[in-house]
Structures are given as structure tokens and as C-alpha cells.
Amino acid sequence: MSLEFGLKNLDFKRRFLLRALILSLPIGAVFSGLAFLHIIPISTACLCYFVNLFLNFFLLFPISTELQILRHYVVSLVQGENIRPLALSDGDIRDVAKAIGTLYKLLMSKTDTLEAQALSDAAVFDTLPDPILMLDNEGNVTNSNLPARLLLGEKIVSQNIDHLFSTNIFIASIEKVLKDKSESESVIFHAPEYGNRQIYAHISGLPRELRGRAAAVVALYDISKALSLEKMQSDFVANASHELRTPLSVISGFIETLQTSAHDDADARDAFLAIMKEQTEYMSNLIEDLLSLSKLEMGQDKALQDKVDLHEVIYDITQALKFKAFQHSVNVTINELNRIPKIIGDNQQIHQIVQNLLDNAIKYAPENSEVTIELKTVPEIPAAGQGVAQGRAVSIAFNNKGQKINKEDLSRLTEKFYRMQVHKDMKIKGTGLGLAIAKQIVLHHRGNLTVTSTTYNGNTFTVYLPIKQS
Numbered sequence: 001m002s003l004e005f006g007l008k009n010l011d012f013k014r015r016f017l018l019r020a021l022i023l024s025l026p027i028g029a030v031f032s033g034l035a036f037l038h039i040i041p042i043s044t045a046c047l048c049y050f051v052n053l054f055l056n057f058f059l060l061f062p063i064s065t066e067l068q069i070l071r072h073y074v075v076s077l078v079q080g081e082n083i084r085p086l087a088l089s090d091g092d093i094r095d096v097a098k099a100i101g102t103l104y105k106l107l108m109s110k111t112d113t114l115e116a117q118a119l120s121d122a123a124v125f126d127t128l129p130d131p132i133l134m135l136d137n138e139g140n141v142t143n144s145n146l147p148a149r150l151l152l153g154e155k156i157v158s159q160n161i162d163h164l165f166s167t168n169i170f171i172a173s174i175e176k177v178l179k180d181k182s183e184s185e186s187v188i189f190h191a192p193e194y195g196n197r198q199i200y201a202h203i204s205g206l207p208r209e210l211r212g213r214a215a216a217v218v219a220l221y222d223i224s225k226a227l228s229l230e231k232m233q234s235d236f237v238a239n240a241s242h243e244l245r246t247p248l249s250v251i252s253g254f255i256e257t258l259q260t261s262a263h264d265d266a267d268a269r270d271a272f273l274a275i276m277k278e279q280t281e282y283m284s285n286l287i288e289d290l291l292s293l294s295k296l297e298m299g300q301d302k303a304l305q306d307k308v309d310l311h312e313v314i315y316d317i318t319q320a321l322k323f324k325a326f327q328h329s330v331n332v333t334i335n336e337l338n339r340i341p342k343i344i345g346d347n348q349q350i351h352q353i354v355q356n357l358l359d360n361a362i363k364y365a366p367e368n369s370e371v372t373i374e375l376k377t378v379p380e381i382p383a384a385g386q387g388v389a390q391g392r393a394v395s396i397a398f399n400n401k402g403q404k405i406n407k408e409d410l411s412r413l414t415e416k417f418y419r420m421q422v423h424k425d426m427k428i429k430g431t432g433l434g435l436a437i438a439k440q441i442v443l444h445h446r447g448n449l450t451v452t453s454t455t456y457n458g459n460t461f462t463v464y465l466p467i468k469q470s
Ligand SMILES: Nc1ncnc2c1ncn2[C@@H]1O[C@H](COP(=O)(O)OP(=O)(O)O)[C@@H](O)[C@H]1O
Pocket: 356, 360, 361, 364, 365, 400, 402, 405, 413, 418, 419, 420, 421, 423, 429, 430, 431, 432, 433, 434, 435, 436, 459, 461
């Protein structure tokens, strides 16, 4: 096998012959010297030289062949090919092959452990909720976790950070850390390329002795939601105080007038007291609405476990608002298009939705007009978005006639304290919180609230509530 193997391999054959020739050179020189000095004849010198060459050839060939087999064996190991046991006759080469085999097995088991470790590290890395990037000395991404890929795209590895972000202060902070001018940096910046999110970034340089491919770790936190929530809260407090301050200053103004100039004017006193009563009513409604809202916001995790009979709710509220409807000369009719099952929810909260929507329908309907409440079941909640339940639901549509609501108003009606200018001008009383409360409750029930407005059909506020809460 060895001879055949060796001869097939031209490179090996050339190298082997060269080695045999080089080994024979000193003996060749000695015999040439002896022949030159006429101590032995040239023919004897030639014969001795060729005998030596033949012996070298004979001794070297098996060792070279086995070394060649060993080389192929190592190459096969490196290439991960199937390894067959080696048939080596030279004891030393056999020992070397054995040692290489043991080393290879050890290396493989270490590689397996390392691969398993790398996989589990990547899985842990991916479960971290915030985007994390690892950067090399040049600012190229060497690794990223799943949230980072979701935010910045799948192909971020190997991209330079300044291709991913254009915000100068962020790039400058990274450079500072990579150039060892700072151990870590924190910045807040806008990322126009990612929906103009506000991002808080923390960049930490890895200690020099621990730096492999990665030189710095960048953790990104999307703080847009937290900031807008904070703004909403402070706007809410500002709005609520403003809404309370207005009637309070009206009341204190009238008290002052009653104490001074109108002290003895009975007519003025009656008129002022009526206004003050109206203002206190408004204040108490506002406080009630504010309390409802804060109770709702705090109890978002409250379990929904009442079996709510919507007929009963609608009947109760229609009765309660009968007098208001009568005062406005509005006729309320209820249409039940199919049999409505009981739904799972919070009985009191569903009363509040119906109360707020029916109150609006009556309040904003023109005099001598018709308000209808249409009840039906639907197979799915339309325009289902995040958090909206799937499956069968009940829809309750409140319709009143009136001027068509323009697009801008339509999109803002459920904002806290938002009231349409036309209704403020008409001095229709309200706090601007009714729809915000209804929307909160609907969301808590994983339902939906839609508004449509047309010149011909008037305004329709439809509440969708899932029949079951899964
Ligand atoms: N049925 C409706 N028809 C016309 N406009 C409505 C209707 N319901 C609500 N609106 C408009 O939406 C605004 C917000 O409603 P809401 O939150 O209930 O506050 P409020 O009724 O206290 O003003 C109202 O001020 C009004 O301008």
C-alpha cells in the first residue's frame, strides 16, 4: 500500500528522492575524493555511491511514506472527515498518531462544550428585554440580541454603528469609550431613523485584558413611552387644576360681589346663586369623573367576573336619563337586532359606558330629534388591534343626529378634557372626560370604541365588548 500510495503522490515522490539524494551527498563526496586521489577506481566509487543511495532509499522510503500517511490523517482530522484506524508499522510514528488522536478528541469535546455554552449564552442574550449591541474597536457590530435585531433590522452584524445611527452625540460617546477616553458613557438622543424614538443609551468599554473581538457593549432603552406617559400625567394635572380653578374663581368673584356691591340686591343675589350652583355642580361632576378615571387607571388589572345583562343595563340607564331626554325633547328608542347573551365584564363599569354614551347622544342631539341604541352580536370585533379580544362580541351603537364631526375632532374626541369648540360655544355643559372614561373601560374589557359621523346619518358611537373574557 505504502509504495503505491507514495508513487501516486508526485509531490511526495519528488521530495523523497531529493531527501535520499541529499543524504547520499556526503558519502558521494568521500568516494569522489578517494577516486580523485586514485585510492580507489572510479567504477568502485560509483558502485559504492549507488549502493549507498539505494540503502538510503530503502531505509527512508517506509518512514517517509508513513509520515505522509500521518500528514493525511491530520489533514482529515482538520477537515472533520471520518477517520479510519491507521495501519502504521513504525512504532514512533504510531505513538505520534495516537497522541494526535487523543489531542483531537480532547479538542472536539472542548469545542462541543464551547459551542453549547455559546448557544446558551446567545439564548440568554436574546431573552434580555432591551436591545444590546457589542462593538469591536472600529465600532462594527460583532454581536446583537433579538430585541436589537427587531429594532435595527436583521442584518446589523458587521455594520458600523455610524451606518445604523446618525445622531452625533451618540456616535461621539461611543468613540470616546472605544478610544479609552472614558470607561462608560450615557446619553439620551432622538433616533430619526427608528420612528423618532427617544433612546437612552449606556455604553461600557470592556477592560483591555478581556477584550476579544468586542471592545464595548451598548445597551439601548426606548424611553419614548415613559416620557410620553410622564408628559400625559403632567398635562392631566395641569388640565384638571385649570378646569377646577375656572369655576372656583367664578364662585369667589360672585361671593365678593354679593358681599359688596350686590349685598342688598335680591334679584342679583338669586341670579348669582343660580350660577354658583351650576358651577358647583360642574365641579362635583368633574371631581367625580376624575375619581372614576383614577380608579379605572389603578384597577386595570381588576378581574372581570360579572355576568352582565346588557338589556338590564340599557333599560336602567335609559330610565335614569328619561328626564334629561324629555328636557331636550329627544326620543330614545332601543333596537335589538338579535338575541343578546350575557357578557362577562364589570357590571358597574359597563353601566358607566352606557351612561356616558347615552348622556352624550341626548346632550348633543338637536331638539326634537331621535336617539337610537342598536344592539347586536358580531362574529369579530372590527378593526381589532393589539389587546382586542378575538371572537364573538356584542356591539352597542348610540346614534344621534347633528352636525357632521370633522376629521380632526373625530380623532381627538377620546382625549382627556377634549371638547369640540362648537359645543363649548353653544354652552353645552361637560367635563370632556366622559369619552376618555368610556374608552378606558372598553380597553379594560379588551373591546373597541369606534366613532363615525356623516351628514345624513349623524354621529354613531359604537362600543364592542367581547362576550367572553379569555
Ligand atoms: N354624541 C355626540 N355627538 C356629537 N358630539 C359628541 C358626542 N359625544 C361627544 N361629543 C363631543 O365629544 C366631546 C367629548 O365628549 P365627552 O368626553 O363625553 O365630554 P363632555 O360630554 O363632558 O363634553 C364633547 O364635548 C363633544 O364635543
